Amino acid sequence: MDMIFTIGIFTSLFFFFLLLNKKNKSLPDTVLAFWMLMVGIHLTSTYIYTEGYWEIYPHFIGITAPLPLLYGPMLYMYVVHSIKDGKKIRNNDFWHFLPVIVAYLYMFKFYFFYSAEEKSMIDNGEIDDFGTFGNVLVVAIIISAIAYTVISYRLLRRHRKLIEDNFSNDERISLGWLKSFIWGVGIIFLTVALILISRDLLGVIFPFNPEFIFYSMIVFSVLCLGYFGIRHQNIFTDNKIFKIEEDEKSSYRNSGLKEDFASLKHKELLDLMAEQKPYLEPNLNLNTMAGKLDLPLHHLSQIINQFEEQNFNDFVNKYRVEEFIQRASKDRQFSFLALALDSGFNSKSTFNSVFKKHKGVTPSKFMANYTPDP
Template sequence: MDAIFTSGIFMSFFIALLLFTKKNKALTDRILAVWIVLIGIHLLSYYLYHLGFWEKYPHMVGITAPFPLIHGPMLYLYTLYSLRNDSSLRLVDYWHFAPFMLGYLSMFEFFFFYSAAEKRMVDHGEVDDFALSTTIMLIGFIVSGLSYSILAYRLTWRHKRKVDDNFSFEEGINLDWLRYCIYGIGIIFFTATIIIILREGLGVEFSFNADFIFYTLIILFIFYIGYFGIRHQDMFTHNTDAKVVKGDVSLQQKYRKSGLTDEALQTGHHKLLSFMNNQKPYLDPKLTLGDLAGNLDMSANQLSQIINQREAVNFHDFVNRFRVDEFIRRATQNDSFSLLAHALDSGFNSKSSFNSIFKKHKGVTPSQFLKSGIMSENEEKMGH
């Protein structure tokens, strides 16, 4: 266990150092760096407690007691500003740290007016002067952790909808890794909630130190951040690729003022399909809703309405359906090139996105599709 803790603590401060020394740091880099430092301090504090340092140095008792209240807000703000272009926090954002600060204010007397002997007694449970504030902080931790995890997930879900409504690709704007972070933090908070309810609420006595479960999950989360940073180097180095879907491309007033009649929808739909089949704009791997709307002399809002209502899909799925069919045509007519070559020629810009999109549309992998009889059946439907 000692090796796990020391590795997690070292990794925390090492990742934070890389982020603090990163050139052209974005606001999200600073938020993540501060958060990782706080996690490292939290882990270090508990590890010192585990080693018995609080018994030797009782003035260390409770120094990180309110720390669990900081992780939810940090997760939310990191997620929020991963989707925005702001260079600094707004004043309203600092209110998220109010419970954290109130936690320390509630312990002011303990920190500055209790003797070492009295602090030992509180730590051993011989004095319950802070039982109420401790209970409030535990409840606050549960509510904060689960609530902020849900709010952060909702932000990424809205972002995913914006991406699918406006882009035919995901590279550079896909935030799946962030959703995985949110899942991980959500699992940590949920696990801690179960342990707190069982131990503090129901009086269950574990045969082992249940806190190790919570802190081990935190360390695994740190390892994931480190792994992601090494695998995707843009976390630790400057990257100029756009990762943010700006608010001006979202269709927040969707179709309210489009003014499209049923006849106009039908005409626009016919014009769209004709352009897609004849001009093949989907061969551009960076095709966006705005690009296609400009070619059709429509507004992005009108084009989105036509696709959503006439095709019953979003822009991302609509365009990639044509790319999948284009790949099938090319692979059928010429087997001298690799599947990836055909995919890139069909408008896909990576092997991973091609495989996932193809399986989503056809239910099988590209190689399985071409080896099976599904291909011939679909070719007949396509008019071959």
């Protein structure tokens, strides 16, 4: 157990200083840095408690009790500012910290007006002054953690849809790693919730120390975040974070786009794709295409969705896949990767995943059985 806390404390503080001293750090870097600091403080406090130092220094009792109320809001803040690329904390963001402020205000009397002996008696259950509050705090932590996990996941899904509706190649702006991290955090929160409900509310006595489980998971999540953070450049390097604005007119109802005009523009779109082949440009996006067709963004998006029943990403990549097939059937001397890059894809991984999505098999297997039309 000591090893788990030691690894967690030093790892959290290491990432805190790493992110805080990063050159040209973004707002998500700052949010993550203070999240790591908070984890480090929480783990340190818990470690001191398990070592019995609260009995020697009772005034430390409960000092970090409301701190887990910050886990959910910090996850949400990190997700929001990762996908929106904000430059500073918004005024509305501070409301998310209100529950932890209320909790600390409620415990103000405990911190400053209870004697050391009284604090020890409360901690040992000999005085029940804060028993109800403790149960309410546990429930609030569980609700907060799970609610913010769900909200963050839904926010990321909506952002993913915006990416697919606006970009033809999304590898550089993919936040799939963040989706996996949210799932991981959600599993940790759920595990902690089950243990706390069973132990503190239902009185279940475990034959082992349940704290070892969820603190091990917390430490593991810190290590994973470090790994994925280093592996994904949008946290630890200075690459630009793409910003996507959601047009309020994106709803197709009452868009003002008449059916005849939409049909005409759809034909123009297909002619453009066939004759000029704009999909060969790897960085093609909805804004560029809308300019070529002299259409507002939301109207072009509506046309593609209604007539092709696809988002912009799938629509463009369908042409790239067919372009690759035509090139590969004629130019056998070139590698698949070279042909894929010439067809508008920007990487091998993107090409393979997109091709399999559209054709159901890998490029090599498809081409092995492909017979060109006479």
